[in-house]
Amino acid sequence: MEKNKSLVARLNSVNEYEQEAIPANKLKGWRSFLGTYAGEHTAGTEFVIGPLFVAHGASAIDLVTGLILGNILAVLSWAFLTAKIAVKTRVTLYYLLEKIAGKRFTLIYNLVNAGLFCFLAGSMIAVAATAVGIPFDMAMPQLTDVYPNNLGWVLTVFAVGTITTIIAMFGFDQVSKFAMVAAPWMIMVFIAAALAVLPRLGVTDAGSFWSVAESTIWTGVPLEGQSKFGFWHILFFAWFCNMAMHIGMADLSLLRYAKKWQYGFSSATGVFLGHFIAWIASGILYSLFLIESEGSLTFAPGPIAYSAVGVAGAICVVVAGWTTANPTLYRAGLAIQSINPRWKTWKVTLFVGLFTTIAACFPALVMMLLEFVALYGLILMPVGAVIFIDVYLLEKMGLTSNYAQVSGKRLNSAVAVTWLVTLAFCLLLNLMVGVEIFFLGLPGWFVAVLVYVIASKITQRK
Amino acid sequence: MKKLLIKLLSFIGLGLNIVPAMLVFSAEMTPDTCKQLMLAGTILWFVTAPSWMNKGQEDASRE
Numbered sequence: 009m010e011k012n013k014s015l016v017a018r019l020n021s022v023n024e025y026e027q028e029a030i031p032a033n034k035l036k037g038w039r040s041f042l043g044t045y046a047g048e049h050t051a052g053t054e055f056v057i058g059p060l061f062v063a064h065g066a067s068a069i070d071l072v073t074g075l076i077l078g079n080i081l082a083v084l085s086w087a088f089l090t091a092k093i094a095v096k097t098r099v100t101l102y103y104l105l106e107k108i109a110g111k112r113f114t115l116i117y118n119l120v121n122a123g124l125f126c127f128l129a130g131s132m133i134a135v136a137a138t139a140v141g142i143p144f145d146m147a148m149p150q151l152t153d154v155y156p157n158n159l160g161w162v163l164t165v166f167a168v169g170t171i172t173t174i175i176a177m178f179g180f181d182q183v184s185k186f187a188m189v190a191a192p193w194m195i196m197v198f199i200a201a202a203l204a205v206l207p208r209l210g211v212t213d214a215g216s217f218w219s220v221a222e223s224t225i226w227t228g229v230p231l232e233g234q235s236k237f238g239f240w241h242i243l244f245f246a247w248f249c250n251m252a253m254h255i256g257m258a259d260l261s262l263l264r265y266a267k268k269w270q271y272g273f274s275s276a277t278g279v280f281l282g283h284f285i286a287w288i289a290s291g292i293l294y295s296l297f298l299i300e301s302e303g304s305l306t307f308a309p310g311p312i313a314y315s316a317v318g319v320a321g322a323i324c325v326v327v328a329g330w331t332t333a334n335p336t337l338y339r340a341g342l343a344i345q346s347i348n349p350r351w352k353t354w355k356v357t358l359f360v361g362l363f364t365t366i367a368a369c370f371p372a373l374v375m376m377l378l379e380f381v382a383l384y385g386l387i388l389m390p391v392g393a394v395i396f397i398d399v400y401l402l403e404k405m406g407l408t409s410n411y412a413q414v415s416g417k418r419l420n421s422a423v424a425v426t427w428l429v430t431l432a433f434c435l436l437l438n439l440m441v442g443v444e445i446f447f448l449g450l451p452g453w454f455v456a457v458l459v460y461v462i463a464s465k466i467t468q469r470k
Numbered sequence: 471m472k473k474l475l476i477k478l479l480s481f482i483g484l485g486l487n488i489v490p491a492m493l494v495f496s497a498e499m500t501p502d503t504c505k506q507l508m509l510a511g512t513i514l515w516f517v518t519a520p521s522w523m524n525k526g527q528e529d530a531s532r533e
Contacts (some may be wrong), residue, residue: 199488
């Protein structure tokens with residue numbers, strides 16, 4: 009038991025007081041949240057997402073306006089949905105979910121989360137591998153690649169995956185601290201890399217940036233085989249790329265330490281540094297690569313950053329990929345361990361690391377990162393809608409909130425039905441009506457709310 | 471005093487990552503010099519910053 013406790017403590021300091029509300033003297037000030045959000049949202053994914061917007065033919069005006077509005081909506085979601093509930097309840101998502109949905113549902117949720125974590129970590133291992141492979145003149149993956157196309161790639165991915173897994177098995181605390189140290193430096197490297205290559209794109213002063221941005225960087229023309237992204241794609245992607253964290257309520261674990269719900273607005277540092285400046289910077293780098301390589305379909309953040317700012321750029325790609333992959337892998341291991349807490353942590357992490365590394369060998373994981381990130385948020389979103397209704401509406405409707413805890417049930421069927429029906433609805437909307445995955449979260453949330461209210465009425469009447 | 475000096479070195483390291491790129495943009499420095507200075511800045515940052523950056527957090531968690 010004691011061993012298990014230290015394990016959770018190692019996972020993340022925010023997992024203290026997991027089964028109780030945070031005491032008043034442990035609450036944190038706004039500065040703590042500014043730093044945490046800025047660090048968390050400048051990561052390895054940023055090296056992929058910015059270039060993918062270029063590949064999908066986003067125009068300059070669509071990109072800038074879409075990102076500004078989408079990021080504002082994300083910040084509002086963090087403040088008005090997540091932070092308000094976090095301050096009201098002061099418990100983690102997992103504890104709240106256990107009270108509402110029951111232990112069995114939380115277990116299923118954890119496993120789904122673990123699977124998604126593995127794929128996210130896998131894509132970051134692949135990103136880091138593109139930088140590690142530079143000295144070995146490794147053949148880099150192509151934008152259209154699905155399967156690994158050379159032995160060098162597989163060996164490099166396995167080398168990075170092995171190191172990441174071993175560190176995840178033994179040293180989460182140090183990686184977490186290292187990530188905090190690396191965050192300000194990474195932001196500087198992103199900005200510096202973009203600034204340093206602008207003259208090569210024809211930008212000689214600040215005044216000429218916009219015309220080059222429109223004509224050369226974000227031309228509005230997608231690359232061969234890529235779908236076209238417009239304003240709404242960008243807006244919804246920026247809003248929903250962290251849907252699991254805000255609307256999906258995963259950040260209850262973090263924001264429950266906030267003295268006031270208004271601290272949710274501190275997420276603005278993360279989204280405007282990571283999801284605005286870093287995406288624009290990495291898009292600029294990729295655009296230059298496309299021009300200088302005459303439209304090559306090679307998609308490798310490592311060599312692109314190396315070409316812009318040398319060794320510092322390559323190190324930045326490795327560090328960004330690694331500091332994202334490592335805690336993600338560790339969390340995936342812990343989520344799987346929740347099936348049977350007697351399993352050894354290192355064995356579970358080893359298994360998860362092996363699975364993740366095999367997944368990382370498939371370049372499709374990186375090339376389809378936009379779709380994957382959207383899917384990740386979508387799958388976890390219904391749980392956030394359930395929590396929102398349970399906290400604010402259920403008692404006002406004469407129903408019981410925290411129903412699993414009150415009734416002693418291990419599985420609140422209203423939550424399970426809500427999850428399944430919402431995801432089935434989104435799938436049908438995608439397959440039958442052709443609504444793209446980036447837009448499914450919004451109608452899905454309202455469906456989840458409606459289904460949960462109806463299902464709760466039926467379940468609780470019994 | 472020592473802590474202040476280390477912090478100063480950290481911020482110089484951070485500055486070495488951004489100022490040379492600005493100078494490349496304004497055509498006052500070559501990209502190769504910028505790359506070397508950025509590497510030097512990176513090393514300086516990672517050598518000095520860990521000694522003070524996580525301290526605040528640790529202190530706060532001990533409160």
